Amino acid sequence: METIDVADLGAEDSPQNRASVADALGADDFAMNYYALDPGEAFTAGLHAHLDQEETFLVLEGEATFETAPGPTADSDTVTVGEGQLVRFAPGEYQQGRNESDAPLRALAMGTPQESTDVRIAGPCEACGDSDYLAFAMIDGQPGVECPECGMQSAL
Known part of the structure; x- marks a missing residue:
């Protein structure tokens, strides 16, 4: 058994504002990252899809706005996920999340399987x-x- 406190992971001090929870727990079968995003910051650099991984986000604090599309050239939609809510993206579904609010955003991103090696950027x-x-x-x-x-x- 392993326990951690996400506040001790140092996400706020990393260039991507994230820290690997899976690494800290010694997990082998799933990926989990903790994000601490200020207003205007994004989870990733752009609209992307994991062809070999499903991904779920849990908003711990604040709200996240996700752009999502079924393909790289398809029209996109947006969805806002608030505190205590989750959103799941299937393998191959394009998405990008960001903090469009005026308050901090804290969230967990979970993916399975752990390694995603087939990532597409729209x-x-x-x-x-x-x-x-x-x-x-x-x-x-x-x-x-x-x-x-x-x-x-x-x-x-």
Whole structure:
């Protein structure tokens, strides 16, 4: 058995305003991150989908606004999730959450399976313009994207 206090994870001090709860608990089968977002901040850099992972968010404090779409070029909708509420995104469903309120947002993001290796980011390739999405990739140890059509890579 492992116990932690999310206040001790240091999410507020990290560049992405998040901390891995799964790592702190020694979890092997699911991913869980704790987010501490100020007004105007987002969970991620853009609209994206995990093709190999479902993801659920639990709002602990404040409210989160999520943009969601069934595909990279489909029209998107928004949903606001308040304190004590959850929202689930199926594998392949595009989403991005952010804090559009004037108050702090604290939330847990949970995914299963733990490792997500097939992540798509909505948007055309700047080099060739032929793709509707870019694939998430690690480039020289840093997060980036790669075009599935022309192979262009760039850092995020």
